Amino acid sequence: MLSSIASTISGKDSSPRPPSEELEVDVLVIGAGPTGLGAAKRLNQVDAASWLIVDSNEIPGGLASTDVTSEGFLYDVGGHVIFSHYKYFDDCLDEALPKESDWYHHQRVSYVRCKELWVPYPFQNNISLLPPDDKVACMNGMIDAALECRIANTKPKNFDEWIVRMMGQGIADLFMRPYNFKVWAVPTTKMQCEWLGERVAAPDLKTVTKNIILNKPAPNWGPNATFRFPAEGGTGGIWIAVANTLPKEKTIFGKGGSVATVDTDKKVVTMQNGTTVKYKKLISTMALDSLVDKMGNQEMISWTKDLFYSTTHVIGVGIRGERPERIGDKCWLYFPEDDCPFYRATIFSNYSPNNQPQASVKLPTLQLADGSAPGSDSTKEGPYWSLMFEVSESSMKPVDVQNLLKDTIQGAVNTELIKPHDEIVSTYHRAFDHGYPTPSLERNGALNKILPKLKDMGVWSRGRFGSWKYEVGNQDHSFMLGVEAVDNVLNGATELTLNYPDFVNSRANTERRLVDGVQELKFGQ
Template identity: 75%
Template sequence: MEPDISVDVLVIGAGPTGLGAAKRLNQLNGPSWMIIDSNETPGGLASTDVTPEGFLYDVGGHVIFSHYKYFDDCINEALPKEEDWYTHQRISYVRCKGQWVPYPFQNNISMLPKDEQVACMDGMIDAALEARVSNTKPKTFDDWIMRMMGQGIADIFMRPYNFKVWAVPTTKMQCQWLGERVANPDLKTVTKNVILNKTAGNWGPNATFRFPAVDGTGGIWIAVAKTIPEEKTRFGKHGSVKKIDAKAKRVTLDDGKTIAYEKLVSTMAVDLLVEAMGDKQLIELSKGLFYSSTHVIGVGIRGERPERIGDKCWLYFPEDDCPFYRATIFSNYSPSNQPDSSKKLKTMYLADGSNPSSTEAQEGPYWSIMLEVSESSMKPVDNDNMLKDCIKGLLNTEMLKPDDQIVSTYHRRFDHGYPTPTLEREGVLKDLLPKLQDMGIYSRGRFGSWRYEVGNQDHSFMLGVEAADNIVNGAAELTLNYPDFVNGRVNHERRLIDGAQFFKSMKGIRDSGKPLKPDSTAGAKVNGEAVYTNGVVSHANGVK
């Protein structure tokens, strides 16, 4: 039976990865292609919801910072005006022992009570002495924490916080994923700061970040989707996948239509992908992957933004006085993230649960908090009382006062929230992903390739871009295969411009010595593997 549609490359999913693949395929102007998604609106796990009252909440805490010039160019093409963006300096804290400790915690223990300072310093000194004589590498995330930070920081912050995030103990996680995501404390600097009662400055790639002026993070991906031909998209009920026949290279949609393909770029969670394929061997293999679910809770409050909140961006909560591990002051990112102050809303209840003095709708202003709670088989949660417990947690941590007026609430559960880098992960992926690729299926994206270390929006987008380049020109997929490199742990230059330089250092890789031109196939090698530029070499610094 003839398929209804035939394309060279089919892309499943219109989140950042799928849109990256579609964007690049459209630029290459070679193979025929189509992108499909079961949602009417593009964005995937980087989308934004709007409450009936007019409060916006992203699918978790998303901000824009980048390792790639190509990503920047595509985002700026979609939202080109200066007024399309706000740029923020990250103001972030850890709530610990009744204090707001500047992020990263391990560099700012000078803010803790003296007993905790002593415990942290003892642990760091012991860890430094152990590191001098140790000739083995840490095997687990917990080993890494103890090796780098010691017992005090491990017990006070790293272990409880990471369990709240990942919903698995640190002893069950590997440590190769860390890259630039966790700051290594410098013992001399920390000691000096403790003695002088100083705090350390900003750290990390997201110390400065951008956020769209309107429509939340999801607005970025809606705008990117508008830069690709509409006739090559099928969204909503006409783009929902029912079955994938890998042998026949055919996808059956929920509406009964079939699409034949030569290559498939799938951004579905890989465990759901193999289920749609009905491949018993791969289904069994995928059971070795672990993930946590994420609850996103939003609270809209009437009133001026209080002084205690100030310009804070996001905040971390390792202790058990609240169920959430992170809070984002979402109203601080953009004025459009909450209703205009002239809009009249009723007070639902006060933060302490009591009834308001008036049931009449009143004007604002308004501000909002977005919370994240993880869930897994190792960390069950009380779904029925989630919102109530979170508001109680906001009171416990002094984020809210008892008489604050709550005018809007939001709660949504995302089954696949975090792809957990467990000890078993690499063994599964090194078997599963090549088997899929042998069938012509490129499983890519946050859950498609299951590598959290390259799961930010820029990484996810480039996973799709590089898959398209590999399909068309055989280019290496650096983001998938060399996460340390793209994250700058090996190559410390943050940005190379327009291909004038290429791969300054990576285990013997040398500069190509030639300016690189768009769509050139002149390249270098990574561990002996040819790297073709095609205008978008996926270097950490965005060679174009």
């Protein structure tokens, strides 16, 4: 059996309040994930308006939280690591977890599993390691794509066209199409390409050719080539620590923070327990479709039908034994092929030694990886290591949920992550309904109608699903969406992260600080 409770990584509920009361603030923040906490942090810093943050979960973190199994294995809500485009974000995290011992720092070691080979990430820059026939197919496609790009006078209409134009048919068929379908649970033809930015590396034909001739891999690429991870509590521990820097009297977490309705005419939010909060401005980080549903606005509800998302299943497997040499210092791995249901696997035990029980802890073996029963039901000591898998689901990509854990373990055997005789001592499975906000062809049209209309109503809908922009959906982006929403509420400052994703993701923005004089901001300016 699995456990998906965070019992050993817990925050404390807010100060006790009457079951039903009337509250009034200048700014109400709904949701205590990274975006909501970024907003609250900024409100607390500038001290220019009365405010309150509410969340239906007792433990802050939202989609960046961490669960703990009964055996003591930690699992994040999907693959999260800390890398940043913002100095302000770094400073807030360093304030919450200030000691050097609070963090582990890692070089990304990431591979793609293809043709029973481990191809270094990004795949399109490392086709030198493929079998000869696949190497030829990929190179032919890249040459054709380069020639086509020189004469093309139109932009790609969708993500699929972008892939073929940038990388060619060979890489498209071998990796990009099957992998992205496993991630997004929709075909690449149904996705736009404006979201890409720095998230997909466009191959350089000369460099790839040189690497093929020299038979060498490409160097690390991307903003997460190095990253840090908390020593204790998983990713969720970061956001518990950030929440602990806020005044408790301005937080309502748990049952009292569960929103029932949002009345934008009267500017009143009613909680499930009957408490009402009257506000002047509302920053909502709940999913955009959920927000307009709680508002009861039928026009906007119809617009959200053009917003698509996938459900994410997170599966964890705890294993007894020394970490295998074949695993080494790998961080996360990509799986485009159909011999496993997961698109990504993270060696979660490599991020921190505290992500699994200590070796002295005695646990029984639940099963062997091949599904057979253990030879004994007695408890034994470790050491232990763990794998965390992600599987996407949508109406276009259904999942056999009842057998998903079993299928995942078999997929791990198929891809040589674990051996058939490995002893499994812990399993975990939890589904997150809103997992990925899909950058669909229809997305921008819907957002361009919904977000401005909400703002006219005094509602700033921000966050991974609040603003539905995956290109600014990492933890640093999400946090700053909240920070910048507050600055826009207080003094009309431009929300760079929301409106200019390409800029905030550019190298020119690696250490952007907020403008000076923030202490002079006044509510309603």
